[in-house]
Structures are given as C-alpha cells and as structure tokens.
Amino acid sequence: MVYFASRFDPITQDEIKVIEFLKKQYQELGLLLIEKNGREGYENRVKIIEKICPGFIILNSDKINKDETIFTLDEFEDLSQYQILTKEFLNKNNIKLDNISSDDIIYLNNYNLVHKDIRDFINYNLLYIRERLFVLMDLKRLEHSLNVGQAAYDLATDINYNDPKKARFAGTLHDIAKRFSVEKTERYIKSIKMDKILKEPWQIHHGFAGGGYLKNNWLVNDKEIFDSIIYHTVGRENMTVLDKIVFCADKISSDRDYDGVEKYRAQCFSNFEEGFKSLLKNQYQQACIKNGKDSIGKLLIKTYNFYFDKEL
Numbered sequence: 001m002v003y004f005a006s007r008f009d010p011i012t013q014d015e016i017k018v019i020e021f022l023k024k025q026y027q028e029l030g031l032l033l034i035e036k037n038g039r040e041g042y043e044n045r046v047k048i049i050e051k052i053c054p055g056f057i058i059l060n061s062d063k064i065n066k067d068e069t070i071f072t073l074d075e076f077e078d079l080s081q082y083q084i085l086t087k088e089f090l091n092k093n094n095i096k097l098d099n100i101s102s103d104d105i106i107y108l109n110n111y112n113l114v115h116k117d118i119r120d121f122i123n124y125n126l127l128y129i130r131e132r133l134f135v136l137m138d139l140k141r142l143e144h145s146l147n148v149g150q151a152a153y154d155l156a157t158d159i160n161y162n163d164p165k166k167a168r169f170a171g172t173l174h175d176i177a178k179r180f181s182v183e184k185t186e187r188y189i190k191s192i193k194m195d196k197i198l199k200e201p202w203q204i205h206h207g208f209a210g211g212g213y214l215k216n217n218w219l220v221n222d223k224e225i226f227d228s229i230i231y232h233t234v235g236r237e238n239m240t241v242l243d244k245i246v247f248c249a250d251k252i253s254s255d256r257d258y259d260g261v262e263k264y265r266a267q268c269f270s271n272f273e274e275g276f277k278s279l280l281k282n283q284y285q286q287a288c289i290k291n292g293k294d295s296i297g298k299l300l301i302k303t304y305n306f307y308f309d310k311e312l
C-alpha cells in the first residue's frame with residue numbers, strides 16, 4: 001500500500017490532479033491526512049475526502065505535528081510497512097501542490113483554487129459556517145442567519161421539498177450582506193447588473209447585494225439559491241418553492257418575537273401556501289404603515305398584486 005500524504009486543508013484543484021495521477025500509477029493508494037488543526041477541522045476534512053475520493057483509506061497522522069513541511073514522517077513508526085510518497089517524488093514528476101488552509105475558505109484567499117466539488121460540499125454542509133459569517137456580521141445577525149437556515153430546513157422537510165439542505169444553505173446565507181456599508185452594497189448590486197434596485201427602498205438592497213457577493217466571492221452558481229436570496233425581502237411574481245421557503249423562514253425563525261409570529265409559524269407548518277400569503281400580506285401592510293403607501297417600492301407592490309390579484 002502506498003500512501004499519499006497531504007494536509008488536505010482543504011483539497012485544492014491541484015491536489016485532486018495529483019490524486020488522479022497517482023491512482024494511475026498505483027493500484028492501492030491511501031491518503032495520509034496530516035493533522036495540524038482541531039478535531040472539527042479534522043472531521044470536516046475526512047468528510048470531504050470521503051466525498052471526493054470514495055473508497056480511499058484515510059489514515060490520521062496526529063503524531064506528525066512538529067514541522068511545517070507535510071512530509072516529516074520520521075516519527076511515524078506505524079507506517080514503516082507502507083511506502084509514503086515524498087515531496088521529492090512530486091518534484092521529480094513536476095507535480096505542483098497548493099497549500100491552502102481552511103483559513104483561506106473563511107477569508108476567501110485563493111478560493112478559486114479550491115476544487116469546485118469541495119466548495120459545493122463545504123457550502124452544502126455549512127462547514128466553517130460560523131467563522132465564515134462572523135467576518136461579515138455581528139453575533140446577533142449571525143444567530144438570526146443560522147436560525148433562518150434551520151427554519152428553512154424545517155419548512156422544506158415539512159412540505160417535502162426535494163432538497164432541505166439546499167434550503168438550509170439559502171436560508172443561512174440570506175442576510176450575508178446585511179451589515180455591508182452603503183458603498184459595498186451598491187458595488188455588489190451593480191456587479192450583478194441590477195442597478196435599478198437602487199431606486200427601491202434601501203431595506204431591500206441587502207438581498208441583492210448578498211446575491212452579488214455570493215456569486216462573486218463564494219462562487220455560488222446555483223440560480224435557484226441566488227434568486228431566493230435576492231428576493232427574500234419582498235418576493236416577486238411566480239415565486240419558486242425555494243423563494244417562498246426563504247421568504248417565510250426569515251419571518252418565522254426562532255429569534256422572531258413580534259406580535260402574531262406564533263400564528264404565522266403555525267400556519268406555515270399546517271398550510272405552507274396560506275402561511276406564505278399571510279406573511280406577504282402582513283409584510284405589505286407593515287410596510288404601508290411604516291413608510292406610507294407611496295414609498296414601499298414597486299417590487300413589493302408587484303408581488304402583492306400578483307398573489308392577491310388586485311390593483312392598489
């Protein structure tokens with residue numbers, strides 16, 4: 001058995017290429033996971049490796065922890081029966097190995113070098129999610145985001161939506177731009193060529209900026225997720241099921257305590273469509289009370305008209 005050692009923290013495009021190259025050369029190939037972080041980081045990486053390299057034997061090497069280089073194996077006696085591929089082997093075969101850490105996921109450094117499947121896996125399973133969100137928002141907004149993700153997951157499960165984890169991801173990320181400055185918000189709205197949104201009330205801008213941010217920085221390319229996030233504040237005509245899930249989850253998440261929330265919560269779980277319409281009506285009425293009918297923005301009026309079929 002030959003073992004290929006790497007930190008895999010996370011797996012990069014180049015590391016996958018290396019694995020593919022080595023698979024061709026050796027019939028039995030295992031991965032030696034160099035452990036330098038905490039337990040959670042290790043478990044996340046095992047999950048990732050199992051996903052991307054199914055059937056591989058993963059061997060933890062927590063004894064190897066004193067050197068920055070990934071191939072310091074002198075102390076690893078248990079492995080003496082195996083052949084370990086060395087840095088020299090990689091150099092000789094002109095194989096490049098990126099060194100990207102989970103910090104790069106959190107701070108998005110060299111994020112484009114992370115393998116796409118890994119990025120999707122990390123997003124879908126919300127790995128490092130607290131750390132990733134905490135660089136963008138305060139704790140209160142972070143807790144709200146996680147609660148909305150949970151509410152979206154619960155609603156999706158309740159109505160038999162085909163992908164509750166996707167709903168959880170969209171729900172968790174819906175307010176990612178909520179704490180952006182005005183300039184940053186405008187920049188991301190313009191990046192997705194939705195400048196006309198800037199004429200709408202500022203309360204809805206963060207949804208569109210969030211869509212732009214996820215597209216540009218997290219490299220999220222799922223249109224359904226993108227739409228559900230940009231329209232989470234005021235909805236739109238012909239909303240998808242995911243649009244409605246995120247819209248409702250935002251308004252009934254466990255941290256919400258406004259008058260009547262219990263009623264809306266129960267309604268969403270007993271009759272989702274009715275719950276959605278009640279929340280939309282409430283949103284419209286509250287916006288009229290707060291801002292006056294003439295200042296609630298065209299988008300909310302359009303959505304309201306579509307679902308309640310009347311001129312205002």
Ligand SMILES: [Fe+2]
Binds near residue numbers: 174178207
């Ligand atoms: Fe929001």
Ligand SMILES: [Fe+2]
Binds near residue numbers: 144174175250
């Ligand atoms: Fe929200």
